[in-house]
Amino acid sequence: MSSTPTTTGSSPLARAAAIAAAFAIVGGVIVVPLASVFFEALAEGPAAWWRAIAHDPDTRHAIWLSLTVAPVAVAFNTVFGVAAAWLVARFRFPGRSLLISFFDVPFAVSPVVAGLAIVLIFGRQGLLGPTLEWLSLKVIFSWPGLVLATTFVTLPLVVRELIPVMEAIGPEEELAAVSLGAGGWQVFWRVTLPNIRWALLHGIVLANARAMGEFGAVYVVSGHIAGATDTMPLRVEKLFQEYRTPASMAVASVLASIALVTLIVKFVIERRIEAEFHEREGLAPPADSPAVASLAIASPKEAVA
Amino acid sequence: MSLSVRGITKSFGSFKALDRVSLDVPEGTLLALLGPSGSGKTTLLRIIAGLESADAGMITENGEDVTDLHARRRGVGFVFQHYALFRHMSVFENIAFGLRVRKEPEAAIRERVNELLHLVRLDGLGGRKPSQLSGGQRQRVALARALAIRPKMLLLDEPFGALDAKVRVELRQWLRRLHDEIGMTSIFVTHDQEEAFELADRVVVMNHGKIEQHGSPEEVFDRPATPFVIDFLGQVNVFHGRVEGGRAFWHGIPIDFPEYPHAQSREAKVYLRPHELDIDRPGIPGQETRSLPASVLRVTPGGAVTRVACRTAAGGEELYVDVPTDKARGLALLPGERVAITPRKARVFLPGPEYVI
Numbered sequence: 219m220s221s222t223p224t225t226t227g228s229s230p231l232a233r234a235a236a237i238a239a240a241f242a243i244v245g246g247v248i249v250v251p252l253a254s255v256f257f258e259a260l261a262e263g264p265a266a267w268w269r270a271i272a273h274d275p276d277t278r279h280a281i282w283l284s285l286t287v288a289p290v291a292v293a294f295n296t297v298f299g300v301a302a303a304w305l306v307a308r309f310r311f312p313g314r315s316l317l318i319s320f321f322d323v324p325f326a327v328s329p330v331v332a333g334l335a336i337v338l339i340f341g342r343q344g345l346l347g348p349t350l351e352w353l354s355l356k357v358i359f360s361w362p363g364l365v366l367a368t369t370f371v372t373l374p375l376v377v378r379e380l381i382p383v384m385e386a387i388g389p390e391e392e393l394a395a396v397s398l399g400a401g402g403w404q405v406f407w408r409v410t411l412p413n414i415r416w417a418l419l420h421g422i423v424l425a426n427a428r429a430m431g432e433f434g435a436v437y438v439v440s441g442h443i444a445g446a447t448d449t450m451p452l453r454v455e456k457l458f459q460e461y462r463t464p465a466s467m468a469v470a471s472v473l474a475s476i477a478l479v480t481l482i483v484k485f486v487i488e489r490r491i492e493a494e495f496h497e498r499e500g501l502a503p504p505a506d507s508p509a510v511a512s513l514a515i516a517s518p519k520e521a522v523a
Numbered sequence: 524m525s526l527s528v529r530g531i532t533k534s535f536g537s538f539k540a541l542d543r544v545s546l547d548v549p550e551g552t553l554l555a556l557l558g559p560s561g562s563g564k565t566t567l568l569r570i571i572a573g574l575e576s577a578d579a580g581m582i583t584e585n586g587e588d589v590t591d592l593h594a595r596r597r598g599v600g601f602v603f604q605h606y607a608l609f610r611h612m613s614v615f616e617n618i619a620f621g622l623r624v625r626k627e628p629e630a631a632i633r634e635r636v637n638e639l640l641h642l643v644r645l646d647g648l649g650g651r652k653p654s655q656l657s658g659g660q661r662q663r664v665a666l667a668r669a670l671a672i673r674p675k676m677l678l679l680d681e682p683f684g685a686l687d688a689k690v691r692v693e694l695r696q697w698l699r700r701l702h703d704e705i706g707m708t709s710i711f712v713t714h715d716q717e718e719a720f721e722l723a724d725r726v727v728v729m730n731h732g733k734i735e736q737h738g739s740p741e742e743v744f745d746r747p748a749t750p751f752v753i754d755f756l757g758q759v760n761v762f763h764g765r766v767e768g769g770r771a772f773w774h775g776i777p778i779d780f781p782e783y784p785h786a787q788s789r790e791a792k793v794y795l796r797p798h799e800l801d802i803d804r805p806g807i808p809g810q811e812t813r814s815l816p817a818s819v820l821r822v823t824p825g826g827a828v829t830r831v832a833c834r835t836a837a838g839g840e841e842l843y844v845d846v847p848t849d850k851a852r853g854l855a856l857l858p859g860e861r862v863a864i865t866p867r868k869a870r871v872f873l874p875g876p877e878y879v880i
Contacts, residue, residue, distance in 0.1 A: 390603050390605065390607035391607050391608075391609055391610070393574050393594075393601075393603070393607065394601065394603055394607040394608075394609075394668075395609075395620065395624075396574070396594045396595050397572055397573075397574060397594050397595070397597070397599065397600075397601040397669075398595075398620050398621035398624065398668065398669075398671075398672055399595050399596075399598075399621050399624050399625055399672060400595060400620070400621075400624040401595060401624070404624050408609075408620070408623075408624070409609055412609075412611040412612075413610065413611060494610075
């Protein structure tokens with residue numbers, strides 16, 4: 219990069235200033251606030267931190283709730299995402315573009331609006347209220363509502379990740395499998411899934427991070443009941459409102475740690491995706507595999523050997 | 524296995540890819556579907572494999588109706604144009620795939636795959652990933668994978684299209700030998716007439732979703748059934764002429780055409796292949812009744828034949844003559860020189876509804 223002359227006529231000094239500014243902004247807006255969360259959380263020492271996390275039953279419940287709601291929502295998104303992406307990538311049908319646009323609605327709509335919409339349908343006064351009451355099912359102010367709201371806001375993450383990958387791979391390998399005698403499930407498990415596995419994992423990791431951190435939609439449907447429907451982000455906010463800043467920051471630091479782990483996993487997966495992309499393009503992966511290069515030269519003769 | 528295709532029709536929206544195509548392929552034939560892109564040849568191949576369904580028509584294998592049989596039960600080996608190798612599997616697992624989904628015992632799979640690796644001369648490369656192979660090697664893995672399930676028939680879609688020229692020639696000679704050894708009914712799609720003629724026992728020329736001609740390579744080349752066929756099989760000079768009384772006339776030079784014995788004169792199109800024209804210096808006795816005066820435009824040497832572009836003195840039409848390079852050296856033609864062109868052979872097509880290109 220440094221040796222690449224640019225046509226914009228920027229001097230090395232200007233470039234260095236721009237880079238420094240970028241680091242300063244990222245540092246000021248992202249790194250410092252994030253670091254301060256950990257700083258505040260641990261201000262009274264690790265023992266106090268641990269007490270705040272583990273010895274408050276409402277906080278314990280909030281952590282447990284987040285750890286159960288998010289996986290269910292992510293699992294639903296995974297199944298839906300794979301099926302919907304396959305449908306959209308493999309078939310051309312009327313309304314296909316419209317369907318793809320609808321996948322993005324949860325990104326466009328404010329989570330609070332999404333939460334309200336769910337209340338309007340599943341709440342006691344809602345469209346399905348009487349039916350649910352008759353079935354003695356409680357959705358709003360309870361676990362199913364949390365799952366529903368979380369699923370809604372994370373819906374695009376897996377499907378959006380898979381559509382371009384499936385389109386790039388194309389249907390030929392699946393057709394080859396069929397012509398070799400494979401049934402539908404065999405094609406899926408042996409050909410389709412292995413080909414999309416890294417993109418799928420990437421989508422799952424993103425969806426999980428979003429599900430863990432979701433606040434707005436969950437806030438509306440949960441009713442904010444401590445020890446019952448408070449997830450981790452809701453717990454952080456409640457503790458903060460009750461002027462229990464260290465406890466609030468302790469829970470926040472758990473959320474932030476999840477985010478950091480997500481970031482690392484995401485980075486590793488992206489490296490894998492990039493490597494597979496190069497493989498697909500028939501390019502030799504970066505110089506660690508000299509066998510590939512020599513093979514390419516030897517091949518024309520080998521073909522007739 | 525013998526294959527019979529009856530009245531197959533297929534449309535994609537308003538585009539008619541195949542229009543009532545019928546074709547018989549006897550047991551053990553190596554057949555080429557030859558045509559330009561969009562002629563329907565690949566669609567026909569995919570329908571035969573069951574990968575695409577026909578709107579109308581019937582396909583039988585050994586007399587048995589398989590039109591509605593699912594692709595996975597056809598037992599047909601299909602080699603895709605870009606190979607469609609399973610990129611995440613090793614070469615070994617690619618070839619083993621058809622056997623694994625049939626739940627064959629591990630030992631039998633191992634034996635069969637090794638046998639095939641040997642057949643396609645990829646011994647020892649079973650552990651490689653497809654991305655670590657050259658184009659020609661990938662092609663042979665695709666072939667081995669298709670053969671692993673002991674198919675009744677082998678279908679290949681543009682099998683050499685993605686390879687460079689040298690590998691292509693070597694691989695097609697190898698495929699011909701392989702076919703002679705196995706003797707399996709095989710159909711391949713190509714847009715390269717040289718490839719079709721070198722490899723196939725039978726050639727089917729397709730255009731606009733229809734079969735223009737079906738015959739041995741010699742038949743198709745020597746007796747093209749339609750103007751499209753003669754046009755498609757290499758460069759040809761086309762002129763307007765006339766027919767009457769069993770002869771066609773090209774600028775007054777008669778050419779035998781017994782298919783039109785009538786006395787009434789009619790317009791016709793005369794097709795002259797460059798290698799079926801003779802070129803000489805003017806002044807040979809009797810030449811004026813058989814030859815057309817012309818002048819040389821360009822001389823393009825190229826291997827065994829030298830191509831000479833000429834312009835006829837009458838009408839000023841441009842045409843090409845292929846001269847054996849030895850003879851061309853003897854003549855030592857230069858641009859602007861006057862020459863006499865004599866047709867040895869010509870094909871004449873009367874304008875008619877069936878000959879509209």
